Amino acid sequence: MTGEKQKHEILESALDFINSSHSSSRREFFLMTGGLIIAFSASGAKAAKEGPVIIMDQAEGLVIADPTKCVGCRRCELACTEFNDGKASPTIARIKISRNLNFGVNGIPTGQRGGGAWGNGLVIQDICNQCPHPVPCANACPNDAIVVRPPTNARVVDSKRCSGCKMCRRACPWEMMSFDSGTNKATKCFLCDGSPKCVEACPSGALTYAAWRDLTGKIPPRVAPTAIVAPEKAQTCNECHKK
Amino acid sequence: MAKHGGWAGKVLRVDLSTGKISTEDTLEKYRDYLGGTGIGYKVIWDEVQAGVKSFDPANKIVYGVGPLAGTGAPCNGRTAITTLWPTCWPKALVASGHMGGQFAAELKYAGYDAIIIEGRADRPVWLSVWDEKVEIKDARQLWGQGIRRTTIEINQQMGPEASVAAIGQAGENLAPMSVVMNSYSHSAGGVGGVMGSKNLKAIGVRGTGSVRIAGNKEEWEKLIKLHLSLLGANNQHVVPSNPQPWAEHYNAGSRWMASAGRRWGAANPSIDTGACEPHNLNRIAYRTNNAAYFLGDKAWQHTVRGNGCTACPIRCHTMLKVPAVSAKYGIPELGQNTCVGLLFGRAFFKSFPDGPKGQTAIEACMVGMYLADDLGVWDNYGQLQRDFQALYYNGIFKRKVAEKEFNSYSWNKYEQGDPTFLFELLPRIANKEGELATALGLGTGHLLERWGIPEQEWLENHDLLYWKLGHPKHHSNEDAGQCGVIINTQYNRDAQCHSHSNFTRNGLPIEVQKRLAAELWGSPDAVDAVAAFTPMNAHKAKMAKWSLLRKELHDCLSLCNWMGPWVASPLKEREYRGDDSIESLLYSLATGDKKSRQELDTIAERIFLLHRALTIRDMGAKDMRTKHDTIPDWVFTDPKDKAAFSKGTIRMDKEDIKLAMDMFYEEMAWDKETGSPTKATYRRLGLGTVADELAKRGLLP
Numbered sequence: 046m047t048g049e050k051q052k053h054e055i056l057e058s059a060l061d062f063i064n065s066s067h068s069s070s071r072r073e074f075f076l077m078t079g080g081l082i083i084a085f086s087a088s089g090a091k092a093a094k095e096g097p098v099i100i101m102d103q104a105e106g107l108v109i110a111d112p113t114k115c116v117g118c119r120r121c122e123l124a125c126t127e128f129n130d131g132k133a134s135p136t137i138a139r140i141k142i143s144r145n146l147n148f149g150v151n152g153i154p155t156g157q158r159g160g161g162a163w164g165n166g167l168v169i170q171d172i173c174n175q176c177p178h179p180v181p182c183a184n185a186c187p188n189d190a191i192v193v194r195p196p197t198n199a200r201v202v203d204s205k206r207c208s209g210c211k212m213c214r215r216a217c218p219w220e221m222m223s224f225d226s227g228t229n230k231a232t233k234c235f236l237c238d239g240s241p242k243c244v245e246a247c248p249s250g251a252l253t254y255a256a257w258r259d260l261t262g263k264i265p266p267r268v269a270p271t272a273i274v275a276p277e278k279a280q281t282c283n284e285c286h287k288k
Numbered sequence: 289m290a291k292h293g294g295w296a297g298k299v300l301r302v303d304l305s306t307g308k309i310s311t312e313d314t315l316e317k318y319r320d321y322l323g324g325t326g327i328g329y330k331v332i333w334d335e336v337q338a339g340v341k342s343f344d345p346a347n348k349i350v351y352g353v354g355p356l357a358g359t360g361a362p363c364n365g366r367t368a369i370t371t372l373w374p375t376c377w378p379k380a381l382v383a384s385g386h387m388g389g390q391f392a393a394e395l396k397y398a399g400y401d402a403i404i405i406e407g408r409a410d411r412p413v414w415l416s417v418w419d420e421k422v423e424i425k426d427a428r429q430l431w432g433q434g435i436r437r438t439t440i441e442i443n444q445q446m447g448p449e450a451s452v453a454a455i456g457q458a459g460e461n462l463a464p465m466s467v468v469m470n471s472y473s474h475s476a477g478g479v480g481g482v483m484g485s486k487n488l489k490a491i492g493v494r495g496t497g498s499v500r501i502a503g504n505k506e507e508w509e510k511l512i513k514l515h516l517s518l519l520g521a522n523n524q525h526v527v528p529s530n531p532q533p534w535a536e537h538y539n540a541g542s543r544w545m546a547s548a549g550r551r552w553g554a555a556n557p558s559i560d561t562g563a564c565e566p567h568n569l570n571r572i573a574y575r576t577n578n579a580a581y582f583l584g585d586k587a588w589q590h591t592v593r594g595n596g597c598t599a600c601p602i603r604c605h606t607m608l609k610v611p612a613v614s615a616k617y618g619i620p621e622l623g624q625n626t627c628v629g630l631l632f633g634r635a636f637f638k639s640f641p642d643g644p645k646g647q648t649a650i651e652a653c654m655v656g657m658y659l660a661d662d663l664g665v666w667d668n669y670g671q672l673q674r675d676f677q678a679l680y681y682n683g684i685f686k687r688k689v690a691e692k693e694f695n696s697y698s699w700n701k702y703e704q705g706d707p708t709f710l711f712e713l714l715p716r717i718a719n720k721e722g723e724l725a726t727a728l729g730l731g732t733g734h735l736l737e738r739w740g741i742p743e744q745e746w747l748e749n750h751d752l753l754y755w756k757l758g759h760p761k762h763h764s765n766e767d768a769g770q771c772g773v774i775i776n777t778q779y780n781r782d783a784q785c786h787s788h789s790n791f792t793r794n795g796l797p798i799e800v801q802k803r804l805a806a807e808l809w810g811s812p813d814a815v816d817a818v819a820a821f822t823p824m825n826a827h828k829a830k831m832a833k834w835s836l837l838r839k840e841l842h843d844c845l846s847l848c849n850w851m852g853p854w855v856a857s858p859l860k861e862r863e864y865r866g867d868d869s870i871e872s873l874l875y876s877l878a879t880g881d882k883k884s885r886q887e888l889d890t891i892a893e894r895i896f897l898l899h900r901a902l903t904i905r906d907m908g909a910k911d912m913r914t915k916h917d918t919i920p921d922w923v924f925t926d927p928k929d930k931a932a933f934s935k936g937t938i939r940m941d942k943e944d945i946k947l948a949m950d951m952f953y954e955e956m957a958w959d960k961e962t963g964s965p966t967k968a969t970y971r972r973l974g975l976g977t978v979a980d981e982l983a984k985r986g987l988l989p
Contacts, residue, residue, distance in 0.1 A: 247570055
């Protein structure tokens with residue numbers, strides 16, 4: 046087996062392992078890979094000393110949105126922030142309606158020919174995809190403050206580690222990272238630990254909490270990410286993906 | 289972050305004459321007045337002298353919201369705009385217009401509880417409010433443009449999230465019958481010309497901040513869920529309009545239109561509104577379809593979805609898609625509005641070739657919305673269209689307008705119910721072209737005066753529904769007998785109060801209503817079945833007082849009085865009770881200022897009293913009973929001459945209504961003879977200095 050083929054297979058099996066609900070310990074798997082620079086951020090597991098966090102356990106769930114049912118009331122944004130943060134604040138809401146509400150995802154240039162209340166009426170609800178590896182926001186964080194949290198394995202901001210640098214905002218192609226100027230921390234969808242407030246709050250049943258599936262290739266990005274991946278993390282990428 | 293929950297903490301003041309922009313501390317200056325109309329009345333009382341006219345630079349406009357605006361409290365999307373009212377005849381008195389949409393919430397997120405506009409700019413301007421950055425901007429490029437283009441151009445500068453409240457050509461041209469409009473379809477009538485007189489084309493607001501909930505967030509969540517569980521459909525109709533598997537009662541007059549098989553037909557794919565069982569809070573938005581309510585079953589196939597204000601699960605604006613209008617009239621195939629805004633175009637016509645609920649009627653609505661909501665023409669709660677029909681069919685237009693001008697209208701199209709007629713009429717009203725259109729744009733009172741028509745003719749006409757001061761009735765005897773009449777005497781425009789009608793028209797059987805009424809107003813006799821009215825009693829006066837105070841409270845807190853109060857509910861297990869304390873519970877938790885229902889009602893009474901004092905001061909009269917609180921003659925007649933209190937009539941009895949006013953004044957602790965509040969009442973409600981000022985002018989009873 047050539048070196049590069051070996052690496053590829055290891056990566057594949059690593060991903061398979063994560064995608065399965067394998068019960069054997071992550072440490073065991075880590076040993077199995079023969080000291081390769083891979084570590085897992087899982088429940089309480091610290092990043093291995095050998096290298097920075099790169100691969101995360103797959104999320105268990107995500108919020109799925111049906112735009113044809115959205116009535117544009119923004120109760121989801123308000124439930125998200127009032128019931129979690131004690132303040133009404135669409136700016137930090139982890140589901141985003143306001144920006145698409147009037148003119149749709151393509152914004153003002155489309156005027157009355159686009160989406161939203163001024164266009165065809167359709168309001169696209171922007172939701173966090175709970176990305177599979179590589180998780181753009183987590184990879185961009187210089188403090189490794191975006192971690193996996195059980196039971197949903199949502200990618201969440203560990204506010205103790207977050208320095209408020211906003212690099213994560215520049216990394217997410219869907220612009221789903223928010224910045225709370227009140228706390229000076231980033232924030233993102235954490236699936237309310239399995240019972241999302243937005244889903245409960247929707248008066249038209251347009252939101253569903255469902256088993257995770259990969260939507261990253263299906264939902265068009267809003268922006269081209271401009272975040273820089275730190276060299277030591279890039280090194281980890283190279284280690285795994287080197288041909 | 290603000291010290292208090294709920295309020296943003298600052299009031300923005302912009303003097304367009306000098307360009308000075310400043311802020312005030314909301315609670316320091318306006319705490320006793322809560323917000324909304326409370327701040328509005330306070331500013332007008334303190335700062336605008338009696339005798340100022342609507343379009344004078346000395347008049348002010350107060351865009352006020354309250355501590356609940358921008359929160360998740362259901363139905364908080366309304367902005368109250370207070371000013372001297374240009375359609376109030378024979379002279380301008382204080383009144384307020386109310387717009388929904390996203391403006392109220394956005395203003396709070398920007399950090400303001402109100403905007404006070406004063407003076408007059410020396411050229412067209414618009415106001416940009418972007419969090420703490422406030423700028424007066426050149427609007428010469430926007431002047432002459434409709435509301436839609438104006439909004440889009442301002443959104444280009446401020447981003448798609450900004451909420452823009454703009455006037456159209458009608459407001460620019462100082463037509464009193466003009467609106468300010470935000471969020472595509474949410475308008476406040478009467479205010480457009482006042483903005484135009486100040487050369488203020490629009491206010492764009494973008495807020496990135498937040499509204500803090502002072503109380504415990506788990507308690508807040510519980511309270512919000514309680515409130516949601518008590519909601520009905522639009523106008524708080526708590527039973528469905530036709531039988532449902534879950535429903536004990538139904539009522540054909542209900543706006544709770546959802547039912548299996550009734551589909552949002554223009555959604556793609558279409559959506560069945562279904563049973564909408566009241567405990568399922570994820571289906572509240574499907575209950576209401578005001579297009580179907582007003583335009584009949586045909587509207588279902590055109591329904592894209594419901595739309596409405598921030599945080600309101602009741603989507604009272606219906607978005608319609610009518611592809612035929614695109615080719616036929618050259619207008620967009622989508623349109624949206626509610627109630628009289630939805631019916632704006634249809635209401636001009638006496639009949640249509642395919643009936644009042646046919647396709648042409650829907651097309652007339654689409655054309656009407658397209659034109660009126662861009663030009664910014666107001667219809668004074670349908671009075672414009674009722675006047676129009678009367679003036680045409682009684683030959684008054686023909687007599688009052690020069691022949692050449694009269695003949696320039698395609699009256700054959702009008703008579704045939706052809707919606708293209710609206711393209712001839714509405715732009716001319718907005719642009720004040722010709723005598724006919726200019727007079728219509730003045731509002732009823734000033735139009736009658738201009739054309740030498742005695743107001744008495746309008747007061748006697750049962751079909752016109754005209755009440756007084758240039759304005760129509762708004763939920764009067766047809767919905768709540770004497771209580772409705774009392775309420776319609778109190779304001780300086782149409783009353784806009786729904787507290788009483790949202791109860792009497794909630795769809796519950798009269799026995800249930802009477803049981804609830806006994807708990808609320810002390811006796812089951814407080815309410816009658818509609819058109820089976822009984823003579824006046826003290827409990828009806830209590831209900832009238834309660835209704836007025838809750839309306840004022842809602843206008844100050846930013847709760848929608850088109851939905852509240854919530855004293856009945858769709859919940860059988862609660863025996864259809866709502867909760868009379870929901871306003872005080874929301875206020876207390878949001879702000880952290882704990883107030884009981886009674887304490888909050890007392891504040892509302894103070895605010896309502898200040899409105900009364902302003903009316904007395906600016907009329908220069910204390911005999912309100914005969915000079916202000918008047919009742920049109922048609923209320924005491926019946927088209928079939930049925931006697932008052934007989935079944936099937938809304939006719940009231942003159943002597944009984946005198947007693948009703950006596951009882952109401954007594955309930956308010958006002959002087960019975962004049963209908964003016966007494967010095968003791970002003971003092972009791974903390975308005976001693978207001979009483980002193982009125983005393984100086986000889987305006988105390």
